[in-house]
Amino acid sequence: MGLLEATRSALLLLVSGDPELWGIVGVSLSVTLRAMLVATPLGIAAGYLLATVAFPGQGCVSD
Numbered sequence: 001m002g003l004l005e006a007t008r009s010a011l012l013l014l015v016s017g018d019p020e021l022w023g024i025v026g027v028s029l030s031v032t033l034r035a036m037l038v039a040t041p042l043g044i045a046a047g048y049l050l051a052t053v054a055f056p057g058q059g060c061v062s063d
Contacts, residue, residue, distance in 0.1 A: 001009075013021050
């Protein structure tokens with residue numbers, strides 16, 4: 001199965017309203033959202049600490 005045929009099949013499944021497929025899509029979106037909710041505050045905190053706290057080698061990574 002070539003890429004074009006696989007893409008066509010996937011789009012047909014999405015448009016057909018297949019409940020099993022939409023269940024899978026829902027789980028995927030739910031997991032992605034939860035991962036973002038966990039990772040975003042950690043990333044912001046790490047960025048804040050790197051921007052405000054002096055650490056060895058800071059001159060190499062800042063201007």
